[in-house]
Amino acid sequence: MKVKEIKAKTILRKHKKIDSWFLSRYGMNIYRGCIHNCAYCDGRSEKYNVSGDFGCEVQVKINAIEVLRRELDAEKKKMAAEKEFIMLGGGVGDSYQPIEEKYRFSRKALELLYEKDFPVSILTKSTLIERDLDVIKKINEKNKAIVSFSFSSACDKISSIFEPGVPSPSERLKTLKLFKKSGIPTGIFLMPVIPFITDKPEILNDTIDKAKKADVDFIIFSGMTLKKGRQKDYFFDVLKKNYPELIIDYSNIYKDNPWGNPAAEYHDYIQKIFSVISKRYKIPVRIPYYLFKDFLSENDLVVVILEQIDYMIKNLGGKSPYGFAAYSISKINKPLSSIKNDLRKIKGVGPATEKIILEILETKNSKYYEKLMAF
Known part of the structure; x- marks a missing residue:
C-alpha cells in the first residue's frame, strides 16, 4: 500500500439536489483512492480523476478536519434551523478502509458532526466502523445516524474474488446486527449485483434472507455499471481469471454506454427478480419515511x-x-x-x-x- 499525504482545499460537497437514495445533501471524501480494491469499483473510472494505481494507492487529506470545521461553520449559518444529512463515505474511497486505523479522520469527522449538531448517513464495507459505535450512538441519540453496508451478495466465496480487501459478508452482517441492537438504524445497499454471478434468484434470495435476519431497516438494490476504460478493463481481467465462460455474456450486455449501464432488458429483468423476492421478505426497498421525516427541509x-x-x-x-x-x-x-x-x-x-x-x-x-x- 502506497500512501500520499495531501492538503485539501475543500472536504464538504453540497449536492445540487438532495440524493434521495442516501438522503444526503452533503458528502465528503476524506480519502481519495481505496485499498479495498473491489473489482467492480466505479471509482476506478477515469471520470473521477483518481491518480495512481487504484486499489494500491490512497491519498490522505491531512488537513481534512481543519477544513471540515471551517466549512461546517459556514454551512450552518446558511442553513439556519434546518438539519440536513451529511454522508460519510464516497465513491472514490471508503471512509473506513485500513488507512483509517492509523489516521482516525473518519472518527474525528464524526465527533465534529456531533459537536455541530448534524445528522449522519454512513456507507462502508468495513467492520472497522465498530470502533466508532460510541460516537455514532451519540449522534443518533442527539439527531439521527444511519449505518449502511454495501454488498454484492452475502456469499463469502464470491466476495473473496471481487472484494479482496474487505471483511467478508458474514462479518459485515455481524456488524450490522451490532449496530441495530445498539438502537441505530441500519441498511444494506445491494449494489452492485454482479451480472450472471450474484444476480441469480437463489443468491439474491440468500442475501435478502440474511438481511432480514440482521433486522436491517431497508435494502436498496442496483445493478453494476462498467465505464469504458480503466474500470471495465480491470473488471474484465478479474472475470477472465475466474469466470472466463462469462466474457461473451458480458460483452453482450455492456456496449460502452456513456454511464456504463448494462442493456435495459437486462436491468429490467434483474429488477423484477429483486422486487419479487424483497416483497416476499417485506423489507423496504427505499430508506423508510420514519428515518428522514424530521430531518429534511x-x-x-x-x-x-x-x-x-x-x-x-x-x-x-x-x-x-x-x-x-x-x-x-x-x-x-x-x-x-x-x-x-x-x-x-x-x-x-x-x-x-x-x-x-x-x-x-x-x-x-x-x-x-x-x-x-x-x-
Whole structure:
C-alpha cells in the first residue's frame, strides 16, 4: 500500500439536489483512492480523476478536519434551523478502509458532526466502523445516524474474488446486527449485483434472507455499471481469471454506454427478480419515511417522497410523472409553502402531483405514498 499525504482545499460537497437514495445533501471524501480494491469499483473510472494505481494507492487529506470545521461553520449559518444529512463515505474511497486505523479522520469527522449538531448517513464495507459505535450512538441519540453496508451478495466465496480487501459478508452482517441492537438504524445497499454471478434468484434470495435476519431497516438494490476504460478493463481481467465462460455474456450486455449501464432488458429483468423476492421478505426497498421525516427541509421532503413514489411506480412497470416533477422542484430556491397557489406553474406538476405536494406540505406525508410503500 502506497500512501500520499495531501492538503485539501475543500472536504464538504453540497449536492445540487438532495440524493434521495442516501438522503444526503452533503458528502465528503476524506480519502481519495481505496485499498479495498473491489473489482467492480466505479471509482476506478477515469471520470473521477483518481491518480495512481487504484486499489494500491490512497491519498490522505491531512488537513481534512481543519477544513471540515471551517466549512461546517459556514454551512450552518446558511442553513439556519434546518438539519440536513451529511454522508460519510464516497465513491472514490471508503471512509473506513485500513488507512483509517492509523489516521482516525473518519472518527474525528464524526465527533465534529456531533459537536455541530448534524445528522449522519454512513456507507462502508468495513467492520472497522465498530470502533466508532460510541460516537455514532451519540449522534443518533442527539439527531439521527444511519449505518449502511454495501454488498454484492452475502456469499463469502464470491466476495473473496471481487472484494479482496474487505471483511467478508458474514462479518459485515455481524456488524450490522451490532449496530441495530445498539438502537441505530441500519441498511444494506445491494449494489452492485454482479451480472450472471450474484444476480441469480437463489443468491439474491440468500442475501435478502440474511438481511432480514440482521433486522436491517431497508435494502436498496442496483445493478453494476462498467465505464469504458480503466474500470471495465480491470473488471474484465478479474472475470477472465475466474469466470472466463462469462466474457461473451458480458460483452453482450455492456456496449460502452456513456454511464456504463448494462442493456435495459437486462436491468429490467434483474429488477423484477429483486422486487419479487424483497416483497416476499417485506423489507423496504427505499430508506423508510420514519428515518428522514424530521430531518429534511420542506422542499427536500417533497423531492424525496416524489422520487420514492416514482421509483415504486416504475418498479411495478408503470409510467410516472413524479420523478420529473421532483427534479423541477429541486431547482426552486424558495420554500414551496410560499408558492402553494402557483405549484402548477412548475414543470412536470399536474393535478395529481399538485395534490400530493399540498398534502405533504400540510401533513409532512402522503397517503398515496404510504399505500405504495406498504407491503
